[in-house]
Amino acid sequence: MLTDTKLRKLKAADKVYKETDSNGLYVEVRQTGKKFFRFRYRHPQTRKEQVLTLGEYPALGLAQARTLRDQAKEALAIGQDPSEQKQQTKAEQKNIEQESTRLANRMTFAQLYDEWLNHMAESWQYSTLKKNRGRIEGHLIPRLGDFTP
Structure with a gap:
């Protein structure tokens, strides 16, 4: 059985080696000294036989790795592949991040108007610019300025 003390003392060697814990969980120590928790199933x-990488030590602690191993074993018990679950979770997380980035980058009506006006001002005569600015800033911006399309 691994302990946190044993994990800290593991050093890099000339080639990759493994230190086992229990129920398919082990730590793989690379030549660089990096340590990865892996689950064999x-x-x-x-x-x-498949191997699922659970995470890198010390970012992922021993207790967390054991919990992830137990979750993977539960998935196996109901006939699901934990690697596929991990990929699906990553894809869902990526979609959530993309959606939140998209929402964070949305512009308000007032911001969109400012960009549009700066672009159009180059091609309009001053009187046209003044007339359109008065209409939009007098009527639309007060009502729709904070609206995010």
Whole structure:
């Protein structure tokens, strides 16, 4: 069984080596000294041996790695592949991040108007610019300025 003290004392070697914990969980120590928690299991359909990387030590602690291993074992018990679950979770997280970035980058009507006016001002005569600015700033901006399309 691994302990936090044992994990801290693991040093890099000439080649990759493993230190086992329990129930398929082990730490892989690379030549660079980086340590990764990995879980070895059999795919529920193909029965081929698979390895799931859970995370890097010390960012992922031993207790967290054991919890992730237990969650993966629960998925296996109901016939799901934990690697596929991890990929699906990553894809969902990426979609959430993209959506929040898209929402954060949305412009208000007033900001959009400012950009549009700066672009159009180059091609308009002064009287046209003044007339359109008066209409929009007098009627639309007070009502729609903070609106985000």
